[in-house]
Amino acid sequence: MLSYTEENYLKALLMLSFQNETRPEAGTNEMAAHLGVKPATATDMLKKLKEKNLVTYQKYGKILLTEEGKKNGITILRKHRLWETFLYEKLDFSWDEVHEVAEQLEHIQSPKLVNKLDEFLGFPEFDPHGDPIPKANGEMPSFEKTLLSELTAGETGKVTAVKDTSTLFLQYLEKLNITIGTNIKVLELIDFDGSLNIQIENAPNRSVSMKFAGSLYVKR
Amino acid sequence: MLSYTEENYLKALLMLSFQNETRPEAGTNEMAAHLGVKPATATDMLKKLKEKNLVTYQKYGKILLTEEGKKNGITILRKHRLWETFLYEKLDFSWDEVHEVAEQLEHIQSPKLVNKLDEFLGFPEFDPHGDPIPKANGEMPSFEKTLLSELTAGETGKVTAVKDTSTLFLQYLEKLNITIGTNIKVLELIDFDGSLNIQIENAPNRSVSMKFAGSLYVKR
């Protein structure tokens, strides 16, 4: 049985491994920052997780989840994303409100609850941010990871997910009426600053920054 | 902000105050037993709760919730019973499975969640065991507290709630096809051992014990 805190460390490690596509290892400081604790605290926990065979690492080395650790991390991520979907779809929470509450709900222990919730929601494949929800067997639905910024002038993309899930970005998206499924046409690329002129569905044209375009995933 | 543990103590005290209708005070041992901790632990926590003005008590004296403590306890009870209702009604949990999971869910911090959940469930007044769900303002829906054992021969009662929520009893009720709303007619009272012959809806007559009849609330 894992403690609340241990679960959080495993999830953090899993998330970091997704972020660094090529090298799935994480560092102590990186991990501590992600969890909002001091590096010394992370070192302590790492020893504990190693003891329990959930991570492999040695002093001053990189941290890697074991199969067991990864399995546990995925279970927590599954719960997190299912709860986010529940809050968004059934209880009318907004895009930027779901995360905080799901952070708590993901720790509820009841395999039956998770699977019943999954069923109740109709076995969704993606959460409200477009992130894939791990299935009961641990598989992750895959999706095209094209960024809006990778499109060329004239191309149209349908929003599939957000890369940045910060409140500021999510609220900005809501203001622009962009949600999962929205079609965006790239009209012009501005070489000077990397910004681009786009058309969101049938709304008037507007310009968005390079940072913005690098935070949205689309499907061509 | 209350800790997970503090919340549990407040809820326990509230429950004990309901049990002892006439004298709402509780004792240290009683409270410890209810929470599954040793009396020494309860004493420690009591000091802390007193410090926070959530209970009034003095050494070797009886424990009483303050208004503030009661308010907090009711909030937790409200969450507990709403979640039980959710699990039972929406996720097909059985009568005896809801409690354990609701014990965890009741600690999720999000006023918005509670109220949205309440709305989603259609503002239910009673939980799956027939216990009243405190409203957002703290009010408790009231109901007739007649026990099946108080009926006389010939009278019929409609089940409104269970007094005993043990797994054994709940599973027995399920076996007998008794649920909230079921009509039970008392056919005969056996003075010898307090047992009674009853008819459950249209099922064949059967005999139940005094203990059984003292664990079911009905409405005449």
Place this chain on the structure above:
DNA sequence: TATATTTGTTAGGTAAGTCTAACTTTTATA
């Protein structure tokens, strides 16, 4: 490559919530 910077570890400490064992107060009963 020597040194400065970054990254990670160790040692020692704190707070919450739990325990056991010994003690004190209150209550029940002979």
Place this chain on the structure above:
DNA sequence: TATAAAAGTTAGACTTACCTAACAAATATA
């Protein structure tokens, strides 16, 4: 009412998860 039993408290210890400060190793850079 004296005493035995029950109820409640205190002291000291443990575990988990966190911290700060000092130190050690690894990496980057002059």
